[in-house]
Amino acid sequence: MVDKISTDIVIIGSGLAGLRAAIEAASIDSSIQVSVISKVHAMRSHSVAYAGGTGAVLYPDEGDSFDLHAFDTVKGSDYLADQDAVELFVRLAPREILRLEHWGMPWSRRPDGRIDQRPFGGHSFDRACYASDKTGLHAMQTLYNTCLKYDNITFYHEWFATSILVEDNEFRGFTALEIKSGELYIFEAKAGILATGGAGRLYSFTTYGHSATAEGMAMAYRVGIPLKDMEFIQFHPTGLVPSGILISEAARGEGGYLRNKQGERFMSRYAPEKMELAPRDIVSRAMMREIIEGRGFEGPNGLDYVHLDLTHLGEEVIDEKLTEIKMIAMKFAGINPVNEPVPVRPVAHYTMGGVHVDINGQTPVKGLWAAGEVNCVSIHGANRLGCNSTTDCLVYGYITGKNAAEYVLKKTDKSDVPLIQVEKEEKRIFDEILKGGFGDDPYLIRREMQNTMTQHAYVFRDGKSLEEGLRKIRELRKRFGTGRVSDKSREFNQNLINVLELDAMLEVAEVVLVSALARTESRGAHYRFDYPKRDDVNWLKHTLAYKTPEGPRLEYIPVRITKWEPKERKY
Numbered sequence: 001m002v003d004k005i006s007t008d009i010v011i012i013g014s015g016l017a018g019l020r021a022a023i024e025a026a027s028i029d030s031s032i033q034v035s036v037i038s039k040v041h042a043m044r045s046h047s048v049a050y051a052g053g054t055g056a057v058l059y060p061d062e063g064d065s066f067d068l069h070a071f072d073t074v075k076g077s078d079y080l081a082d083q084d085a086v087e088l089f090v091r092l093a094p095r096e097i098l099r100l101e102h103w104g105m106p107w108s109r110r111p112d113g114r115i116d117q118r119p120f121g122g123h124s125f126d127r128a129c130y131a132s133d134k135t136g137l138h139a140m141q142t143l144y145n146t147c148l149k150y151d152n153i154t155f156y157h158e159w160f161a162t163s164i165l166v167e168d169n170e171f172r173g174f175t176a177l178e179i180k181s182g183e184l185y186i187f188e189a190k191a192g193i194l195a196t197g198g199a200g201r202l203y204s205f206t207t208y209g210h211s212a213t214a215e216g217m218a219m220a221y222r223v224g225i226p227l228k229d230m231e232f233i234q235f236h237p238t239g240l241v242p243s244g245i246l247i248s249e250a251a252r253g254e255g256g257y258l259r260n261k262q263g264e265r266f267m268s269r270y271a272p273e274k275m276e277l278a279p280r281d282i283v284s285r286a287m288m289r290e291i292i293e294g295r296g297f298e299g300p301n302g303l304d305y306v307h308l309d310l311t312h313l314g315e316e317v318i319d320e321k322l323t324e325i326k327m328i329a330m331k332f333a334g335i336n337p338v339n340e341p342v343p344v345r346p347v348a349h350y351t352m353g354g355v356h357v358d359i360n361g362q363t364p365v366k367g368l369w370a371a372g373e374v375n376c377v378s379i380h381g382a383n384r385l386g387c388n389s390t391t392d393c394l395v396y397g398y399i400t401g402k403n404a405a406e407y408v409l410k411k412t413d414k415s416d417v418p419l420i421q422v423e424k425e426e427k428r429i430f431d432e433i434l435k436g437g438f439g440d441d442p443y444l445i446r447r448e449m450q451n452t453m454t455q456h457a458y459v460f461r462d463g464k465s466l467e468e469g470l471r472k473i474r475e476l477r478k479r480f481g482t483g484r485v486s487d488k489s490r491e492f493n494q495n496l497i498n499v500l501e502l503d504a505m506l507e508v509a510e511v512v513l514v515s516a517l518a519r520t521e522s523r524g525a526h527y528r529f530d531y532p533k534r535d536d537v538n539w540l541k542h543t544l545a546y547k548t549p550e551g552p553r554l555e556y557i558p559v560r561i562t563k564w565e566p567k568e569r570k571y
């Protein structure tokens with residue numbers, strides 16, 4: 001018998017989006033019980049790692065405007081963003097910056113005491129609010145501390161959600177493992193919010209924390225919710241070689257240069273106006289072209305690179321504004337950026353696609369919302385602009401928290417959890433995987449999957465290589481079997497958790513490849529040598545991937561355009 005925990009709203013994930021949603025839901029009515037489940041402690045969520053900034057229009061008197069922020073976002077997205085959602089997003093963004101400020105966020109300041117903003121790629125105005133280069137740590141601390149003030153928010157740290165319970169297309173709850181005891185529980189609730197973050201660990205060379213393993217996407221996909229636009233994975237230009245740790249865009253925002261082997265600032269060939277601050281897809285492609293054409297440096301394990309040069313910025317600027325970047329370069333590459341250039345190459349950094357939701361963050365299942373990197377509204381389309389993601393987490397945390405709370409207040413009827421689904425999940429985890437699990441070594445399979453994705457679904461793609469990648473992932477899926485678990489104990493079984501994570505990642509990797517193979521054009525982060533042009537006639541549309549026993553089935557829905565007709569992107 002599986003024990004049941006009853007609550008009103010369950011939020012899976014305690015990153016920026018999950019915490020923001022919890023505060024909103026809890027503050028609407030103190031009678032609403034909010035439970036936040038997270039497989040790692042809140043303050044270990046990936047959001048803590050973000051350094052660069054959070055974008056919003058703060059100073060219209062100085063020339064910024066909602067229309068400008070929206071246009072930059074739409075253009076950056078290579079016109080795949082839904083423009084009504086972008087317009088809503090930019091309007092709600094400034095309030096979120098001020099809310100954080102009121103809750104105690106130590107934003108960096110201008111000399112006159114007002115919140116400072118730094119430049120970020122693809123933005124035509126300095127728009128990134130920051131707190132030195134530890135913005136994520138401060139934002140998360142501010143939100144977490146604020147959550148603790150609410151008696152109606154309960155945290156379940158180190159609990160691992162395994163499935164969504166749905167009946168009659170209505171959300172009924174989640175199943176989750178308490179990692180400490182290894183017991184499975186039912187979280188029965190009227191509303192749910194998925195805030196499980198991105199899928200960066202599909203790749204070997206990645207900026208993500210080890211917990212970004214895609215269960216939220218896989219859980220939704222398994223109950224029939226489509227995954228949208230999964231072919232669009234962002235490669236951030238400056239991953240530190242060889243670890244992949246992010247050198248934040250703040251480095252280029254503060255004036256850093258990219259140079260090839262000849263010492264040339266090569267961005268002048270690709271984006272003569274914006275140079276290093278062109279959008280990420282464009283900078284990443286430029287870097288890879290330099291490397292492919294022999295103007296890069298040879299790196300370890302095929303990780304050829306170019307130089308990020310900060311030496312002209314001077315020690316003072318680097319120490320004050322790029323503290324963490326200096327620390328990372330020194331600790332993880334033995335390089336002091338004050339005197340030496342830093343070796344960098346494009347690195348998997350963001351999942352533009354995700355769980356299909358509407359402009360309200362609502363999934364097709366009644367009572368279930370999704371917020372933050374796990375969802376796809378779509379605001380970021382085919383390429384996200386820097387500093388727009390954390391804003392998205394705050395804005396959609398607010399929207400989904402509010403909508404879920406209002407839904408719960410109105411919902412008077414009680415719906416039971418489907419116990420047959422719980423029994424099936426119990427059987428799957430304990431009998432089929434923990435006791436009877438078979439298959440090849442899951443850690444080898446994970447490494448092969450990550451290498452396959454890095455090789456076949458990276459910055460440059462083509463049909464043949466994508467097909468080969470898909471073939472390999474399907475073969476890995478077979479070799480994975482049910483998932484082999486060597487540690488048979490219940491308590492703190494990290495081996496079991498890793499197998500459940502890999503199960504989700506293999507599923508999502510297949511969706512990325514199938515969606516990328518079908519999209520015979522180049523747009524934003526999805527660039528194909530065999531189809532190098534954007535094709536608005538046939539492809540100005542979102543991909544929806546549905547789970548079927550034969551693999552993903554694709555459907556398409558139109559992009560919503562309000563003001564900005566698609567044009568060629570020039571920077």
Ligand SMILES: Cc1cc2nc3c(=O)[nH]c(=O)nc-3n(C[C@H](O)[C@H](O)[C@H](O)COP(=O)(O)OP(=O)(O)OC[C@H]3O[C@@H](n4cnc5c(N)ncnc54)[C@H](O)[C@@H]3O)c2cc1C
Pocket residue numbers: 012013014015016017018037038039040041042045046047048049050051052053054055159160161162195196197198207208209211212215216246248349350371372373374386387388389390391393
């Ligand atoms: C190094 C780095 C730097 C970045 N810099 C910037 C920046 O400067 N500006 C910007 O706008 N964006 C930046 N981004 C992107 C941005 O930080 C992320 O998109 C955002 O923080 C994601 O927040 P989230 O709340 O959606 O998810 P996350 O913060 O990733 O949190 C996911 C949560 O879900 C939980 N979870 C996942 N699966 C399960 C499960 N099965 N059961 C229970 N819990 C689960 C995790 O424990 C975690 O609490 C950066 C990203 C990285 C990796």
